[in-house]
Amino acid sequence: MKNFSKLLLAQAAAFGLSAPALAQxxxxxxxxxxxxxxxVTGPFVNFIFAPFPGTAFPWIVLWLVVAASVFTVYFGLVQFRFFGHAIALVKGDYSDPKDAGEVSHFQALATALSGTVGLGNIAGVAVAVGIGGPGATFWMILAGLMGMASKFTECTLGVKYRNEYPDGTVSGGPMYYMSKGFTELGLPGGKFLAVMFSVFCILGALGGGNMFQANQAHAQIAGIVGDYPGWITGIVFAAIVFAVIVGGIKSIARVTEKVVPFMGILYVGAALIILLxxxxxxxxxxxxxxxxxFTGLGVAGGLVGALIQGFKRAAFSNEAGVGSAAIAHSAVRTKEPITEGFVSLLEPLIDTVVICTMTALVITISGQLITDPATGQFILNEAGGSIKTIGDTSGVALTSAAFGSTISWFPYVLALAVVLFAFSTMISWSYYGLKAWTYLFGEGKTTELIFKVIFCIFIVIGAAASLGPVIDFSDAAIFSMAVVNIFAIYFLMKIVKKELNSYSTRLANGEIRKFKK
Amino acid sequence: MGMKLLIGLDGHGSGERAMAHAQVLAKQIGDCELVAAYVIEWSPYSFQTQEENAERHKRREEELSTATSRIIDPAVKSLRDAGFAASGIVRHGDVAETLNTLAEEQGADQIIVGRSSEGGFTRRIFGSATSNLVMSASVPVTVVV
Structure with missing residues (x-):
């Protein structure tokens, strides 16, 4: 381990990046x-978060905002017009009883949500509010509402262009709609985009879907039992994840899948109690x-700082436009791919508009963020990067302290929730990453095993590294997926438009009808 | 105009008893058609993992073919051998709800089921499939002891 690290360090030093590190x-x-x-990750992170020339605004945030706005306008506010229909679909009103036993809309939504609801909602929001102030919440909600249109578009495409294999299993996601969709439209480069997306998806799976989770899970456990080296947590987590994804011990995954929704409800319930x-x-x-x-209330970067944090954390939390949900939703066998799009637009709503807002409100109300009583403006910490908090907490520790200020024992429940959320997100992302991996290297036992082992190694690295570099890399990796995915969707969105027009006509003339009375 | 009886099977003894009773009834009625139905317990509101979702269609096909070959086919065969007009159906869903839906779809005049074999905790909380069926059915239900 030590030699390996030294080797990496030497390489890094050769690039002139961290020469002083060797001295110690x-x-x-x-x-x-x-x-x-x-x-090692520095240059990649710097590129993704490079500011738009002449401004302090990262181009990637603009990219996501513009995309969500374009989809919202292009599909005529689909997230509001078809909101009621989406609920009816999830309730099963339009499900043919003869198809019973297939994956239902509810199940696809629940599975996709268990991959997104998690640390983004607990730690991510705390980071946003800690740096951008409560104002970041406003932009987060706005990003969530508009992100519903992005999610709708990508999930419709995901189902439409998935692969169905002779044995009845399915594989879908952006890489499939990129290659198949572009071919269908007679456009070049679909395959190239698909490969790029797959590479970024693997990085995203290892970053946001893995290292960030391991890192914050360790922070939680250390916060309760006292500080100890992160690699120990990493190895324990890696062993359990290994048992599930390699050993095929489904029972562990099944237990978490059942406990996670319960934890989600408990979390929202506790937040509601604190608000009451x-x-x-x-x-x-x-x-x-x-x-x-609109004013920033004195946070670092002012209005723009709040806005950037809000949009960044919203995207990281609900993954709209990232493309991961398109992989999750492709499992549904529906005659109308667009119905899955309608259902998926509920995700950013539940994830960001409801759950993230709860967290932000609890942190704001708890008074953990220190303001100057004279001016009402926030006081920045010594480094000047974020708002001073009671006990200098950040990330999940800030959320924990905020909940703890009203319900003293809640940090323990939260710690358990964080660990479980982290675990279920890792399992979900190991699947997303695997799908990208098999797209690149082909399906097969050995190739799959290689990815799974790499995935487990990154858990250890994630748990051992500190929050700053991990969160930067996680963001960068996940956002780079969005770069390729949204680029492709701009070309493919007219296909979704055609589906939407056809479906809404048939819905209006009664051709598509409810099965439940 | 003859009658149509829907027989709810569960792959256990109670299903056998329902079959036997249906045949007695059918003989007395004379012009009577029998439909053997088996419901695979399934809820669209359960939580599943990514991989379970991806494999769901395959599993469903397997469940349907197993239920057909192990339960429905032998039942239909024995009914036909005994000289009745018989058919069979397998469907996923909540047992009580699905048997009732099937009865409506098939235009059955009566549902015949065995007293259910499930016990303990589940029955105390949710009631048995049989009692739920009796309470929600839209056609007469005969429960065979």
């Missing part, structure tokens, strides 16, 4: 992993959110 002989394993990791207890502050909190959205 007595570094712990965690520190070594951290420094190496930061140095502090009902007199809710109006004030919303005031802070609105005021902060």
């Amino acid at each position: 002989e007595a570094m712990s394993i965690d520190q070594q992993v951290n420094q190496t990791f930061a140095a 207890v502090n009902y007199d502050k809710i109006g004030w909190a919303f005031g802070q959110i609105f005021a902060g959205a």
Whole structure:
């Protein structure tokens, strides 16, 4: 392990990135992993978050916002017009009883949600509010509402162009609609985009879907039992994930799949209780959110800082436009691919507009963020990058402290929830990553095993590295998926438009009817 | 105009008893058609993993073919051998709800089921499939002891 790290360090040093690191002989394993990791991923992260020329605004955030706006306008506010229909589909009103036993719309939604609801909602929001202030919440909600249109588009395409194999199993996702869709339209480069997407999807799976999860899970456990080296948590997690994805021990996965929705409900329930207890502050909190959205209330970067954080964390949390949901939703066998699009537009709503907002409100109300009583502006911490908090907490620790200030024992429940969420997100992303991997290298036992082993190794690295470099790399990897995915969707969205027009006509003239009375 | 009886099978003894009773009834009625039905317990609201979703269609086909070959085919054969006009159906869903839907779809005049064999905790909380059927059915139900 030590030699391996040294080797990596030497390589990094050769690129002139972290020469001082070598000087320190007595570094712990965690520190070594951290420094190496930061140095290796630095250039990639810098490129993805490079500001738009002449501004402080990262181009990637603009890319996502523009896409969500384009889809919202192009599909005529589909997220609001078909909202009721989406609910009816999930309830099974339009499901043919003869198809009973196939994956239902509800199941596809629940599975996709269990991949997205998790640390993004707990830790990610705390990061956003910690850096961008409560105002970030406003932009997060806006991004969530518009992201519904992105999700609708990608999931419709995912189902339409998935692969169905003779044995009845399915594989779908952006790589399939890129290659098949582009061929159908007679456009070149579909295959190239698909390969690019797959590469980024693998990085995303290893970053946001893995290292960030392992990292925050470790932070939670260490917060309760006391500090200890991160690689220990990493190895334990890696062993359990290995048992599930390689050993095929489905029972563990099944247990988490059942406990996670329960944890989600418990989390929202606890947030609601805290809001009820502090009902007199809710109006004030919303005031802070609105005021902060347009003035920044003194946070680093002001209005733009709040906006960037809001949009970034929303995208990271609900993954709209990223393409991962398109993989998750492709399993549904429906005669109308667009119905899966309608169902998927509920995801950003539940994930971002409801759950993330709860977290943001609880943090704001808890008073963990320190303001200057004289001016009402936030006080920045020593580094000046984020708002000073009671006990200098950030990420999941900030959320934990906020919940703990009203319900003293809740941090323990939250720790359990974080660990379970982290685990279920890892399992989901191991599947997304695997699909991208098999797209590149072909299906087969050995190729699959190689990916799964790499995935487990990254859990250890993620748990050992510190939050900063991990969150940067996770964001960068996930956003790079969105770069390719959204680019492809611009070309393919007219196909979705055709489906939407045909479907809404048939819905209006009664050709598509309810089965339930 | 003859009658149509829907027989709910469960792959256990109670299903056998329902079969026997249906045949007695059918003989007395005379012009009577029998439909043997088996419901695979399934809820569209359960939580599944990615891989389970991806393999669901395959599993469903396997479940349907197993139920058909092990339960429905032998039942239909024995009914036909005994000289009745008989057919069979397998469907996924909630047992009580699905038997009732099938009765409506088939235009059955009566549903015949065995007293259910499930017990303990589940029955205390959710009631047995049989009692749920009796309470929600839109045609007469005969419960065979």
